[in-house]
Amino acid sequence: MRLDYLTIFPDYLAPLRLSLPGKAIESGLLEMHVHDVRAWTHDKHRTVDDTPYGGGAGMVMKPEPFGEAFDELAIDGATVIVTTPSGEPFTQSLARELSTRDRLVFLLGRYEGIDQRVLDHAATRAEVREISLGDYVLNGGEVAAMAITEAVVRLLPGFMGNAESLVEESHEDGLLEYPVYTKPASWRGLEVPKVLLSGDHKRIAEWRHEQAVERTSVRRPDLLHASQAATEWEIVPAV
């Protein structure tokens, strides 16, 4: 998978190189290219923003630098991800869908956002997905891009050593994860649940499922209702 990021804060994404194991990049499983949008400006001040048509507060990111970047980077056929508070919610299911793509090109806005014509033009050349990290307002798209990147890349075949753990994770089966424990068996008067020390794998699996259902019903009843609704209507998830 190739990842491209168009941002005015390229250093913001530097930690991704730490969190995405270098071996994944060295092995060619992953290519990561971060681009400063100002590279495609031509004025002395390297201007990337201007006042909004129609008035209003703040500034809007100009279309020309993005257009020239699209041409030079040849984004045709890629999946363009625009992080924005007005996007579709980012979910594990969407992470799984994006992990099937060969190339993701992230457009990371600042100010009040990117001129809409950038997205409209991109849509004539690539798949465009406007994605929101959640219902709160950030100052730009970089944080969301890092979260989306980590959630997607870890699903790539061969990236995580133990593929089995991916299946048991929160949200993969529609439930939150069960509580986990490790040594010592007794710590500050707190004991590990005895069932986990029993060696009875069937009972352990049952206990873990019960814990996941209980945790989900308390913290995220919406996830339970969604799965119940799916069951009632026998919705067959897209494969």
Ligand SMILES: N#Cc1c(-c2ccc3ccn(Cc4ccccn4)c3c2)n[nH]c1N
């Ligand atoms: N994903 C995501 C986001 C963002 C996000 C993403 C990109 C930009 C580019 C500029 N801003 C500031 C801004 C503030 C107000 C209205 C519009 N834009 C962004 C915010 N906020 N919250 C999320 N879940």
